[in-house]
Amino acid sequence: MSVCVLAGGVGAARFLAGLVQATDPTEVTAVVNVGDDMVLHGLHISPDLDTCTYTLADAINPDTGWGLAGETWAAMDQLERLGGEAWFRLGDRDLATHLYRTQRLSEGAPLSAVTAELAAAWGLVCRLLPVTDDPLRTLVTLAATDTEPEREVGFQDWFVGQQHAPDVASLHFDGADAARPAPRVLEAIGDADVVVVAPSNPLVSIDPVLAVPGVRDAVVSRRESVVAVSPIIAGRALKGPADQLMANLGHEPSVVGVARLYAPLVGTLVIDTADAALAGAVEAEGVRGVAAPTIMSDRAAAQALAEVTVGAAA
Amino acid sequence: MSVCVLAGGVGAARFLAGLVQATDPTEVTAVVNVGDDMVLHGLHISPDLDTCTYTLADAINPDTGWGLAGETWAAMDQLERLGGEAWFRLGDRDLATHLYRTQRLSEGAPLSAVTAELAAAWGLVCRLLPVTDDPLRTLVTLAATDTEPEREVGFQDWFVGQQHAPDVASLHFDGADAARPAPRVLEAIGDADVVVVAPSNPLVSIDPVLAVPGVRDAVVSRRESVVAVSPIIAGRALKGPADQLMANLGHEPSVVGVARLYAPLVGTLVIDTADAALAGAVEAEGVRGVAAPTIMSDRAAAQALAEVTVGAAA
Numbered sequence: 024m025s026v027c028v029l030a031g032g033v034g035a036a037r038f039l040a041g042l043v044q045a046t047d048p049t050e051v052t053a054v055v056n057v058g059d060d061m062v063l064h065g066l067h068i069s070p071d072l073d074t075c076t077y078t079l080a081d082a083i084n085p086d087t088g089w090g091l092a093g094e095t096w097a098a099m100d101q102l103e104r105l106g107g108e109a110w111f112r113l114g115d116r117d118l119a120t121h122l123y124r125t126q127r128l129s130e131g132a133p134l135s136a137v138t139a140e141l142a143a144a145w146g147l148v149c150r151l152l153p154v155t156d157d158p159l160r161t162l163v164t165l166a167a168t169d170t171e172p173e174r175e176v177g178f179q180d181w182f183v184g185q186q187h188a189p190d191v192a193s194l195h196f197d198g199a200d201a202a203r204p205a206p207r208v209l210e211a212i213g214d215a216d217v218v219v220v221a222p223s224n225p226l227v228s229i230d231p232v233l234a235v236p237g238v239r240d241a242v243v244s245r246r247e248s249v250v251a252v253s254p255i256i257a258g259r260a261l262k263g264p265a266d267q268l269m270a271n272l273g274h275e276p277s278v279v280g281v282a283r284l285y286a287p288l289v290g291t292l293v294i295d296t297a298d299a300a301l302a303g304a305v306e307a308e309g310v311r312g313v314a315a316p317t318i319m320s321d322r323a324a325a326q327a328l329a330e331v332t333v334g335a336a337a
Numbered sequence: 338m339s340v341c342v343l344a345g346g347v348g349a350a351r352f353l354a355g356l357v358q359a360t361d362p363t364e365v366t367a368v369v370n371v372g373d374d375m376v377l378h379g380l381h382i383s384p385d386l387d388t389c390t391y392t393l394a395d396a397i398n399p400d401t402g403w404g405l406a407g408e409t410w411a412a413m414d415q416l417e418r419l420g421g422e423a424w425f426r427l428g429d430r431d432l433a434t435h436l437y438r439t440q441r442l443s444e445g446a447p448l449s450a451v452t453a454e455l456a457a458a459w460g461l462v463c464r465l466l467p468v469t470d471d472p473l474r475t476l477v478t479l480a481a482t483d484t485e486p487e488r489e490v491g492f493q494d495w496f497v498g499q500q501h502a503p504d505v506a507s508l509h510f511d512g513a514d515a516a517r518p519a520p521r522v523l524e525a526i527g528d529a530d531v532v533v534v535a536p537s538n539p540l541v542s543i544d545p546v547l548a549v550p551g552v553r554d555a556v557v558s559r560r561e562s563v564v565a566v567s568p569i570i571a572g573r574a575l576k577g578p579a580d581q582l583m584a585n586l587g588h589e590p591s592v593v594g595v596a597r598l599y600a601p602l603v604g605t606l607v608i609d610t611a612d613a614a615l616a617g618a619v620e621a622e623g624v625r626g627v628a629a630p631t632i633m634s635d636r637a638a639a640q641a642l643a644e645v646t647v648g649a650a651a
Contacts, residue, residue, distance in 0.1 A: 062379075062443070063440065064380070064435075064436035064437070064439050064440045065376075065379040065380050065381065065436075065439035065440065065442075065443060066378070066379055066380070066436075066439075067379065095409065095411050095429070097409050097411065097429035097430050097433075098412060098429045098430065098432040098433045098436065099433070100433075101429070101430040101432075101433035101434075102433040102436055102437060104433075104458065105433055105434065105437045105454075105455065105458045106437075106454070106458055107433065107436060107437040107440060108440055115409070115411035115412045115415070115429045115432075116411050116412065116414075116415040118412045118415075118429075118432060119411075119412045119413070119414075119415035119416040119418075119419055119421065120415075120419070121378075122378035122379075122380075122412065122416055122421060123378070123416060123419045123420075123421040125378050125379035125380075126377065126378045126379065126421060126422055128379075129376075129379060140419075140420070141419065144418065144419045144420055
């Protein structure tokens with residue numbers, strides 16, 4: 024049973040960690056968002072790829088969901104002392120990932136090759152692919168406020184720097200039009216027995232993946248084998264701003280709103296048991312609704328969710 | 338008494354630390370080599386500027402002469418685990434310097450401004466100037482061996498990566514022709530009461546400074562007020578490959594060879610008491626020879642050397 028997962032950060036990473044226990048990990052491919060990537064301090068940082076890698080390696084900081092467990096902060100503390108930009112917290116061991124990636128990219132290696140090298144160094148068995156090797160950056164237009172006009176900022180500036188507090192007027196995936204799918208991305212989607220849209224933010228984790236020309240069409244053509252897991256439970260995101268963002272951009276922040284967004288490409292939507300009463304409303308959007316526990320409080324829960332999800336397509 | 342010091346790495350840094358005790362530190366300006374700079378892991382590293390800064394801040398690792406005292410190595414250890422390039426050792430707190438510099442340069446700040454910011458953060462009172470804000474890179478052509486033809490490598494590849502073991506056929510200061518002196522460099526040389534050529538490697542620390550158009554002429558025009566401190570003692574460099582390099586490139590590795598190299602721009606050469614017998618041979622090169630203890634085993638010794646040096650010009 025081969026499974027291809029469209030993936031963002033924390034939610035996707037936890038799902039993947041469950042999936043590689045639920046099925047043959049050599050048959051699992053994640054196609055990961057790079058719209059959150061940025062260059063800071065000259066370093067190429069790929070937050071979603073790293074969160075997936077660290078989680079699959081069982082090295083993630085379980086309290087934050089990002090960064091490494093048992094991390095030290097000597098560089099960041101010193102950077103603060105120097106008056107540098109320390110709002111994006113990079114632990115000492117995490118820095119090594121960005122040093123490695125940046126050096127290899129500067130040598131001409133594509134991001135997909137570097138991602139594979141890092142995954143191998145961490146002992147991963149499943150395959151992680153950035154959706155593209157080309158530059159693709161999610162830009163966020165902050166809504167006007169009483170005191171400030173609309174303005175566009177980088178994703179991490181909004182998400183981390185401003186803790187996603189400002190309302191969002193629109194999103195733009197800069198570079199997407201010219202981006203090409205990374206090697207094996209379209210094949211992974213086309214050849215998988217099941218394609219899963221992970222419980223990630225539909226608008227800033229999944230949409231940038233779909234924005235790479237060819238990817239959305241590849242998913243749509245597999246629609247009957249595509250299962251999404253709703254990141255919205257009882258109208259709220261478990262973590263992160265998916266609910267706020269959906270409301271900001273005119274989408275109902277509910278499993279019904281998720282079904283409506285995904286209906287063109289998804290045959291089945293796994294919704295939390297808390298939303299079981301909305302299964303009919305989901306089906307009214309043309310998407311099969313399957314209710315199951317979706318809160319991945321530990322690996323066993325993530326594995327159970329992965330089993331239900333893969334089973335829902337079969 | 339204002340003093341301008343042409344400076345490389347460890348020897349210059351120690352001299353400067355003595356000088357700021359011997360005279361008003363607000364009247365001290367160091368014009369520092371950037372030929373050793375490099376970009377590694379995407380980070381702009383300025384080894385000589387950092388060695389001067391850390392030494393003046395009394396934060397240098399006294400055992401190595403480079404890097405910070407009490408440093409930790411979490412990032413570098415992890416980079417090794419990932420299979421990355423870990424030959425150039427960057428401590429966790431030292432990394433913060435390079436993160437800061439790279440970020441500021443990427444924002445368009447010139448290296449001289451960033452250097453001043455870092456010096457201020459470390460509480461330095463004297464002024465550190467990179468000789469130029471423009472790219473200038475020392476390239477080393479390794480001599481042919483029985484098994485390998487001549488080939489050109491970056492300075493740090495030879496100096497650190499190969500521990501300066503290979504013989505050198507020639508040096509090239511890439512970018513020097515187009516480089517402009519950083520703001521205040523020519524004024525610092527022109528206005529100082531005394532110009533000191535620090536006990537640094539003449540060929541790879543001082544020559545790249547002089548290679549920036551305008552700098553050599555500025556020093557030559559001050560020749561009577563220019564005092565050099567010989568980095569060669571009894572035919573050997575205390576630290577580093579100055580003796581080997583002088584021999585490789587056809588210069589006698591002795592205080593006489595140093596006098597011959599510096600004669601066009603230096604009125605006085607401070608030589609170690611161990612070489613007192615060579616004072617006459619130094620004078621025969623047209624350079625006044627002053628013998629004094631030049632080994633800077635501690636700050637008091639460095640201060641005494643600075644006093645002798647500055648006094649020798651006056």
